[in-house]
Amino acid sequence: MAPKHVSTSARALSFMAACAVALVSGTPYLYSTYANQLTTKLELTAIQSNIVAAGVHYGLFLSGPLFGRLVDSRGPRTVGLLSSGLLMTGYAGLSLTYSGLFYSFGFFASFLFLILVGMGSQAGYMTSVSTNAHNFQSARGIAMGVPIACFGLSALLFAQINNLFYKEDTQAFLLLVAKAIGGTILVSVLFLTVFPTQVVEPVVQSEAAPASIGVGTGIGQVVLVPHSAVDDDSTDLSEDAEDRRRRTQERERLLQVDQAGHARNPTTTTAIAHQVPSGFQLFRTTHVAQMLLLSVLFLSGPSLMYVTNAGNIIRSIYRDHMDDPSVPPSDEDLIRLQQLQNFHVSLISLCSCLGRISVGLMSDVGRRGGSKWWGVKRVGFLLYAGLCVWLGQTFGSRVESIQDLTSVSVLVGLGYGSVFGVAPTIVSEWFGVSNFGTNWGWISIAPAIGGQVFNLVFGSLYDREAQHEHTLECFGVECFHTSFALGAFSSFVGVATLIYLSMATRTTRS
Structure with a gap:
């Protein structure tokens, strides 16, 4: 048996490597910082832009079962290397598409490259979270919460880099993202270790x-x-x-x-x-697994709608307050719009990070019960996350100015981050850690479905309102109020599902 200090050092090094992988893998949520530029460059409609945006979510969530299975069977290093290759290819391809290399089929090229970005992000996520789930089984909440929080912080990191150095050069920014992500993951996987059980x-x-x-x-x-x-x-x-x-x-x-x-x-x-x-069999035969999947679906769909379309929402409000919305924005307006987009993407990312790490820590403490601690089940923290999403969507349906969006970004960021901060821990504890990657991979299909449905709804309603302006753009809060109202209803159903799940599991401490 290895000496304690050696094992502890190796475990800590593996933990930090997992966090580094997660920190550069959460870039699907960065899309809003360059969505308007890509849409304008390729002359896409709102629904086309949302289909392109859906590509990253398809790749991110639908590949969950695949990479979950791979990380369970082949280990985190193999999946980490796949993550590096997919992310570098995806962002380099997006940079070339933006430059005009694939202009004649830019819509399809950007959709394809964003799928690769999503797949690479899922591979990186599975690599980091699965490593810590195996190595820290008695403190899963915080051990999984930290890399999950880093995943949520990724968009903030790159949005600030964009804001400081690449305000007017989207192509160079996308190429930098490709290099930074690929290099970081390639170095980090060298230190990833899943310690053998004894x-x-x-x-x-x-x-x-x-x-x-x-x-x-x-x-x-x-x-x-x-x-x-x-x-x-x-x-x-x-x-x-x-x-x-x-x-x-x-x-x-x-x-x-x-x-x-x-x-x-x-x-x-x-x-x-x-x-x-495990896998499909678990969700086909297990009632609580089905309820958990449904709750994630109803909460993640509206959240992803806002995360994906924050740029469009900001642009709609900003243009509506211009003296003449039909006149193209000046260079000064475009810079201001980019700053606002970066601010809200950073705010969502920061709140998502806080939600992911705080809910992991609190659920570790809360689940202990007794007079010493709170005695709160982990599913109770999932209910808190659902309430945040519901409030964010409700406030969104009443937004009148860009300033009003701040509370929406905070609540949706906290709620969405908290969902993905505690749900993986629940999966590992309810259904075991040995097949965690496979089981969580199937859960991650829910956001792909929910996000796609709500992105299509948003795009359809946005384009319908834009027809009144006889342009590809929609001006005013009418462009998105209905979408937020539908999101509020969906998240309310998600909260109701979690209340049922909490009552049904009240005899345990989960």
Whole structure:
């Protein structure tokens, strides 16, 4: 067994490398900083622009099962290298498209390259989060929350670089992003390590959902789950005595009941390692997994609509307040618009980062229960995230000025970040860490569906209003109020789904 200080140092180095990968992988949310420039250069309509924007979300979320499976089977380094190649190709291709190289089919080229950007981002995300999920199993919330927060901070980092050095040179900026991301990931993957498990003990997932709401397997059964070497790294992985006592009591209780609620012999159960379903099978047969997926869908769709279209919304309000909106904006106006876009992208990114890291930390503390801590289940923090998204969409439906958008950016950023800060931890604890990549990959399909639906809705409503102006642009708050109202309804349904999920899992501490 390696000396403690060696293992701790290697673990810390791997943690920092995972965070570095995440920090440069979250650039799909950077799209709003160059969306207007790309749209103008390629002469795209609003719905075409939203289809192009959807490409990055298709790549990001639909590739989740693929890269989740790969990171579970091949390890994080292989997937990290794929991430580097995909992101460099995607951004370099976008830069060339913007330069006019693919002008005759710029719409399709930009759509394709953004798909590659999305896929590379998902690969980087899976690389970083899965590494920490395996290495820090007793503090998953904060260990996964930090790289997830870095992922959300990525857009802020590059938006500020754009604002400081590349205000009027979008092509050079996109090329810089390609080089910076590729180089950072290539160096970081050298230090990524998933530490081998040394002890296998029969446990029931600490926050498993109850059988009474339809979990297929793994509830009321013992599953052989790899246990990290706590002897070597007790400082990193140990839990307090009270938490261990509650875990023991819960396991003893769950061992007495099978899926149908019948008595089960604990000795017999302990002797058999039941296979927990994963991937599509999990979401086909497990009720709580279905509810979790639906809640993510209803909340992420409206959030992605705003993240993707913040630039269009700002431009609509700004142009409407010009003396003559039909006159093309001056160079001074264009610079001011770029600054406003960068500000709101940075604000969304910063709030997303705060939501991701704070909800991970608080859910680690809150789940312990008892008089010493809050006793709040992780799903309760997901409910908080849903309320933030709902409030943000509601405020958005009443926006009258660019200043009003600040509260929308803060709330949507906090809510969206918090959803993706705590949901992966819930997946790893409810359904096990061994297939975390695969299971979370399937959950990540939900934002692809929700985001696409709401982006198409936004683009259709925007173009319908633009027809009144007889241009490709729409001026005024009427361009987006209805879209926000629909987003508020969707997020309300998501909150209702989470309330049901919280009540259904009230007998556990998840």
